[in-house]
Amino acid sequence: xxxxxxxxxxxxxxxxxxxxxxxxxxxxxxxxxxxxxxxxxxxxxxxxxxxxxxxxxxxxxxxxxxxxxxxxxxxxxxxxxxxxxxxxxxxxxxxxxxxxxxxxxxxxxx
Amino acid sequence: xxxxxxxxxxxxxxxxxxxxxxxxxxxxxxxxxxxxxxxxxxxxxxxxxxxxxxxxxxxxxxxxxxxxxxxxxxxxxxxxxxxxxxxxxxxxxxxxxxxxxxxxxxxxxxxxxxxxxxxxxxxxxxxxxxxxxxxxxxxxxxxxxxxxxxxxxxxxxxxxxxxxxxxxxxxxxxxxxxxxxxxxxxxxxxxxxxxxxxxxxxxxxxxxxxxxxxxxxxxxxxxxxxxxxx
Numbered sequence: 001x002x003x004x005x006x007x008x009x010x011x012x013x014x015x016x017x018x019x020x021x022x023x024x025x026x027x028x029x030x031x032x033x034x035x036x037x038x039x040x041x042x043x044x045x046x047x048x049x050x051x052x053x054x055x056x057x058x059x060x061x062x063x064x065x066x067x068x069x070x071x072x073x074x075x076x077x078x079x080x081x082x083x084x085x086x087x088x089x090x091x092x093x094x095x096x097x098x099x100x101x102x103x104x105x106x107x108x109x110x
Numbered sequence: 111x112x113x114x115x116x117x118x119x120x121x122x123x124x125x126x127x128x129x130x131x132x133x134x135x136x137x138x139x140x141x142x143x144x145x146x147x148x149x150x151x152x153x154x155x156x157x158x159x160x161x162x163x164x165x166x167x168x169x170x171x172x173x174x175x176x177x178x179x180x181x182x183x184x185x186x187x188x189x190x191x192x193x194x195x196x197x198x199x200x201x202x203x204x205x206x207x208x209x210x211x212x213x214x215x216x217x218x219x220x221x222x223x224x225x226x227x228x229x230x231x232x233x234x235x236x237x238x239x240x241x242x243x244x245x246x247x248x249x250x251x252x253x254x255x256x257x258x259x260x261x262x263x264x265x266x267x268x269x270x271x272x273x274x275x276x277x278x279x280x281x282x283x284x285x286x287x288x289x290x291x292x293x294x295x296x297x298x299x300x301x302x303x304x305x306x307x308x309x310x311x312x313x314x315x316x317x318x319x320x321x322x323x324x325x326x327x328x329x330x331x332x333x334x335x336x337x338x339x340x
Contacts, residue, residue: 030167044174046173049178
């Protein structure tokens with residue numbers, strides 16, 4: 001079980017990584033993160049949406065209302081060029097952190 | 111069929127945002143819950159349990175509301191800062207600088223007061239135009255909903271920008287003189303600052319503020335008139 005404080009820090013990377021493989025609305029993003037992390041990362045709506053809005057303000061993602069084939073309106077998020085640029089350094093930061101933790105506390109499989 | 115929109119609207123009733131923005135957020139959260147509920151129903155989860163499990167994905171409504179508010183208010187604050195302060199302020203600065211350059215290149219001569227090292231130059235044509243410019247900046251800031259402080263700061267923005275530049279240049283200049291082993295009398299530096307500050311900051315600031323104050327008082331009078339009529 002990952003503590004909420006650590007999860008919050010990973011959320012930006014998780015969202016950018018999921019959007020890298022294609023656009024998606026809030027529910028799809030949450031499901032995709034949960035699936036790809038085998039349930040280790042699961043965000044409540046109270047964590048997910050404020051973060052999406054903040055990332056949109058920073059220009060990393062962009063949300064647009066779209067109507068799906070079944071006529072439902074959903075706000076679909078896409079990665080912006082700014083978000084793509086942010087993804088690589090963010091990955092490197094996390095890799096560095098995990099490498100440091102491995103060295104420090106023999107944390108494996110990070 | 112559950113009305114997710116109504117459920118979310120009720121739970122987020124204290125979300126104090128612009129109606130349009132709030133409606134978008136409510137619609138988005140409702141859509142998320144609806145998708146979660148549908149997915150569970152498709153998996154064979156009983157309806158009531160599916161509703162409960164979908165709602166449990168929110169975390170707490172209070173937390174959701176306060177976090178959204180914090181994020182959106184920050185955005186609103188930044189947007190207002192640009193519209194009420196930076197845009198009109200920089201525009202005023204640009205126009206005042208451009209006008210001064212045009213006057214200087216156009217051969218207009220400044221009024222010279224004093225002599226030698228204590229000479230103060232006044233471009234009176236420029237100074238005469240400044241109240242109008244101060245009023246213009248104040249009007250734009252006021253139209254964007256600027257506070258009294260923002261409106262006054264915008265009207266005096268060119269003088270404030272110059273004052274900031276002076277304050278930054280002073281320690282840099284002193285440090286450079288120290289490096290070059292040049293000795294300056296404290297009195298000379300002070301007199302120079304006073305002279306330039308008077309000609310380029312204090313008097314222009316007064317001219318700009320005169321325009322800004324005029325616009326502000328007119329706006330205040332208009333607001334109280336509307337209040338009386340209303």
